[in-house]
Amino acid sequence: MTRKVVIVGAGVVGAACAFHATAAGMDVTVIDRGPVGAGTTSRGEGNILVSDKEPGPELSLARLSRTLWEEAAQEVGPETIELEPKGGLVVASTEESLRSLNAFAARQAACGVRVEPVEHVRDLEPHLAAGLPGGVHYPQDAQVQPVLAAAALLDAAVARGARLLTGEVTAAAADRGGRVTGVLTASGDVLQADAVINAAGTWGGEVGRRLGAPIEVLPRRGFVLVTEPLPPMVHHKVYSADYVANVASSDEGLETSCVVEGTRGGTILIGASRERVGFDMTPNPAVLTTLAAQACRLFPSLKKVHLIRAYRGFRPYCPDHLPVIGPDPRLPQVVHACGHEGAGIGLAPATGALVTAHLLGHPWHGADPAAYTGLLPDRFFTQGGASK
Structure with a gap:
């Protein structure tokens, strides 16, 4: 089982990854170059939608996420995140x-x-x-206040032992065999980790490139x-x-x-x-x-x-309008959790649960990796895939 995790990105998806990974007993560090939720999360309306999803893996993720938002609200308080089941x-x-x-x-x-x-x-x-x-x-459609939701999920993760750092990731740290062992920061620090989660939102493509696992976001x-x-x-x-x-x-x-x-x-x-x-x-x-x-x-x-x-x-x-969630086949210690387009807030809890399931190697809170293979990064590396 993965024990130590670095999450790059303190938006709502990174916060949800920290929320679930710490609940699973992992040692988590979240790093972002800016304040919590200051990127795409702060520019969203807080939508939690099933209504706009075609049948397929994204709709399945949205249905699970709707349930997990309710569960998260019970822990952090529905009023804290302004959860509104408005329909x-x-x-x-x-x-x-x-x-x-x-x-x-x-x-x-x-x-x-x-x-x-x-x-x-x-x-x-x-x-x-x-x-x-x-x-x-x-x-089933609902809404949260996105920045409050990200902050509340991170607060809960910190209460379980997570650390939140301000800084910029510049590269992956690796051993002589090329296995990723953490990240290097702009300040010269090395954050050791068994896995690095790319939850950098719109900058997920750049962060993937810096980690040696570029993805087209x-x-x-x-x-x-x-x-x-x-x-x-x-x-x-x-x-x-x-x-x-x-x-x-x-x-x-x-x-x-x-x-x-x-x-x-x-x-x-x-x-x-x-x-x-x-x-x-x-x-x-x-x-x-x-x-x-x-x-x-x-x-x-x-x-x-x-x-x-x-x-x-x-x-x-992403070019196929589906988020990319799961280990990168080129560097399995890098786990992508980005490319959600306008659905990141709604899909965040299920994304966090799915990432945690990948790290654990078994289902977690209803998220079974075997049910979401259509969201894996592998799809970009088949013949005719989008990334190289």
Whole structure:
């Protein structure tokens, strides 16, 4: 069994890995060059979704993660992480899109997802536009406050003996046979470990390269708008049916699909955009205008609401739009846990459990490595794979 682990990344995925590894009795050190949750985690909406996942390993991971978020909340306190089982409502704008949505939901239902077709969507969300042909309600969708969640998971890990360090990993430490024995830091320290977990989010590709196990994790920029505080008017996570197609797209150009949800503070969050522009953080007013217009078409009452800010960040994605989770076949002591795109917050607990299961060599908290071979790094090293 792996005894000593270094986790690179203190976002929500790294925090979840520490949470589960320490629960399994491992000696854990978490290192990040910045504060807890300061990267992609701080730029997310906190979504815990099953509604946007095609049947396959990611949907299975999402279903497990939904359960593990509940378990984690019981330990750290639901209010601490602001866990809200608000449910999701996916709405169609045309009869054709409704047929596609219902077919998609039927495939999910066959995998155990709870789906509830809705003929009159304004019964659930009275402020929606009139004339929408229908939608699907997903009662299992939920939300957390992402930075609070990452901090709470790490606090629990530290209470079990984990160490949290600020620093930058520059390379892997290795023995004469090339076996990874830890990491080297920019300050010249060596952190010894039996395994190194790459949970660096959008920078997972660079961290993998530094460890000698490069993996193709790319940034995909997204913007989110924030309104002034309002009385409660959006009760679920509401998004248009084309959102799922945009998530799965590999197009480099700008894609937008309407996502609207309320927060406990009364503000409304409006997304979502996706574009491949590297790590360019330049504001794009055209994107903000498009998102606002789409939200107003879905919720006409938003036309009279003021925006108070917009924020942006990068989603870490792999070319096949699945996260990469498991030991690297070139350096088995390096375990990847990145490339979740916009689903990292929702999938974090199950990712942490799956990584821990790989380290233990047997299932852990419902995560069985044999059930998630489709997420292994090996898939990139077969003929025609994405990484070299």
